[in-house]
Amino acid sequence: xxxxxxxxxxxxxxxxxxxxxxxxxxxxxxxxxxxxxxxxxxxxxxxxxxxxxxxxxxxxxxxxxxxxxxxxxxxxxxxxxxxxxxxxxxxxxxxxxxxxxxxxxxxxxxxxxxxxxxxxxxxxxxxxxxxxxxxxxxxxxxxxxxxxxxxxxxxxxxxxxxxxxxxxxxxxxxxxxxxxxxxxxxxxxxxxxxxxxxxxxxxxxxxxxxxxxxxxxxxxxxxxxxxxxxxxxxxxxxxxxxxxxx
Amino acid sequence: xxxxxxxxxxxxxxxxxxxxxxxxxxxxxxxxxxxxxxxxxxxxxxxxxxxxxxxxxxxxxxxxxxxxxxxxxxxxxxxxxxxxxxxxxxxxxxxxxxxxxxxxxxxxxxxxx
Amino acid sequence: xxxxxxxxxxxxxxxxxxxxxxxxxxxxxxxxxxxxxxxxxxxxxxxxxxxxxxxxxxxxxxxxxxxxxxxxxxxxxxxxxxxxxxxxxxxxxxxxxxxxxxxxxxxxxx
Numbered sequence: 222x223x224x225x226x227x228x229x230x231x232x233x234x235x236x237x238x239x240x241x242x243x244x245x246x247x248x249x250x251x252x253x254x255x256x257x258x259x260x261x262x263x264x265x266x267x268x269x270x271x272x273x274x275x276x277x278x279x280x281x282x283x284x285x286x287x288x289x290x291x292x293x294x295x296x297x298x299x300x301x302x303x304x305x306x307x308x309x310x311x312x313x314x315x316x317x318x319x320x321x322x323x324x325x326x327x328x329x330x331x332x333x334x335x336x337x338x339x340x341x342x343x344x345x346x347x348x349x350x351x352x353x354x355x356x357x358x359x360x361x362x363x364x365x366x367x368x369x370x371x372x373x374x375x376x377x378x379x380x381x382x383x384x385x386x387x388x389x390x391x392x393x394x395x396x397x398x399x400x401x402x403x404x405x406x407x408x409x410x411x412x413x414x415x416x417x418x419x420x421x422x423x424x425x426x427x428x429x430x431x432x433x434x435x436x437x438x439x440x441x442x443x444x445x446x447x448x449x450x451x452x453x454x455x456x457x458x459x460x461x462x463x464x465x466x467x
Numbered sequence: 468x469x470x471x472x473x474x475x476x477x478x479x480x481x482x483x484x485x486x487x488x489x490x491x492x493x494x495x496x497x498x499x500x501x502x503x504x505x506x507x508x509x510x511x512x513x514x515x516x517x518x519x520x521x522x523x524x525x526x527x528x529x530x531x532x533x534x535x536x537x538x539x540x541x542x543x544x545x546x547x548x549x550x551x552x553x554x555x556x557x558x559x560x561x562x563x564x565x566x567x568x569x570x571x572x573x574x575x576x577x578x579x580x
Numbered sequence: 581x582x583x584x585x586x587x588x589x590x591x592x593x594x595x596x597x598x599x600x601x602x603x604x605x606x607x608x609x610x611x612x613x614x615x616x617x618x619x620x621x622x623x624x625x626x627x628x629x630x631x632x633x634x635x636x637x638x639x640x641x642x643x644x645x646x647x648x649x650x651x652x653x654x655x656x657x658x659x660x661x662x663x664x665x666x667x668x669x670x671x672x673x674x675x676x677x678x679x680x681x682x683x684x685x686x687x688x689x690x
Binding site (some may be wrong): 297440452 | 470471472473475480481484545548549550553
Binding site (some may be wrong): 485488491492495496498499500502503504505506507509512513516519520528532535536539542546549550571574575578579 | 610689
């Protein structure tokens with residue numbers, strides 16, 4: 222270890238996007254490479270040592286909260302769990318705000334639209350019982366529960382939303398995160414919002430705009446597969462329209 | 468240039484499906500127009516069809532049949548993806564669709580030359 | 581750009597097209613051998629009710645399928661919206677349907 226700390230610091234080139242809602246440009250920085258360093262570490266280094274006015278967003282630093290996603294070398298990533306060694310290319314990093322979302326400042330995007338679309342997709346639980354009812358028994362082995370369990374654990378980081386070209390081409394499209402969440406609720410036997418949710422995901426910006434290009438599944442940091450969830454929604458809405466369901 | 472967030476096999480499958488579909492949609496009016504010559508001027512149709520003996524036209528046909536076959540097999544994969552239980556082997560299926568499209572269009576080309 | 585109704589029309593037309601395209605490719609591979617001629621094509625198709633129905637259904641399904649497909653591409657890649665998008669969808673449907681019907685009539689009528 223001693224030998225390692227004696228080594229001169231190896232610097233890398235970091236291009237960071239700076240600007241606001243009306244545009245901006247990349248600014249070049251140098252940052253030292255370190256063992257087990259994450260992209261968020263690099264951004265924090267720049268903010269603390271190079272330019273304290275750099276705006277970015279993070280909270281938990283351990284891949285739980287979904288706050289710190291950014292574009293890293295052109296790909297959406299959760300920066301707190303992305304190791305520099307994994308993505309460094311020609312000793313260079315290019316860090317930009319998430320694609321498909323308006324920028325507030327520098328690396329911080331405005332996620333209002335993203336969350337509004339969760340609401341529009343009715344991607345929230347509609348209870349059918351009160352606290353006075355006994356707990357609903359849930360069999361973890363039913364096909365519905367298995368489908369729901371496959372698709373939970375989303376941390377709302379918007380990496381899939383930034384990766385999706387259908388979102389990029391259609392401002393009304395609800396996007397993979399909201400539709401994935403809607404799919405978990407379609408499979409939740411305790412949920413009572415089925416019919417209005419089916420309408421919500423069948424409207425002009427709904428699940429039928431997905432072209433199954435799989436960018437969402439490719440980049441989801443929790444290895445969820447929104448493409449498969451959206452395919453499930455398409456199937457469910459067609460079945461409902463043909464009167465085949467329930 | 469292909470952006471880094473698109474550099475994976477299923478995005479290329481999406482692009483092939485879209486580009487082949489668009490090309491076929493643009494080709495169809497021409498195709499229909501030429502066939503309708505059978506009614507208006509049969510000699511003109513034969514004159515047009517004699518072009519198809521040229522190697523360059525045969526190569527263009529090869530390309531068109533490839534696009535049709537790629538759109539067909541790729542479309543079957545998408546229909547299966549949407550209406551059958553999810554298969555985790557989508558990349559293999561997409562590659563298989565392209566391989567089948569090459570096989571079918573090459574069979575056509577070898578019959579044409 | 582695509583709601584449930586357009587999506588179902590597009591997938592239904594795809595299901596109809598699948599066996600028709602497969603047959604069409606088979607016929608092409610068969611017919612192209614020894615070169616194409618108007619006499620050969622018309623000899624096969626003229627006065628044939630089965631071919632008229634086959635190609636008639638083909639044209640109808642492809643007009644629906646292609647117009648909805650072009651609609652999605654126009655919206656996502658070229659930013660077409662609103663009534664221009666509806667107009668384009670209908671125009672592609674009409675052009676393919678009319679030209680296609682004319683072609684089917686030309687090669688299958690006696």
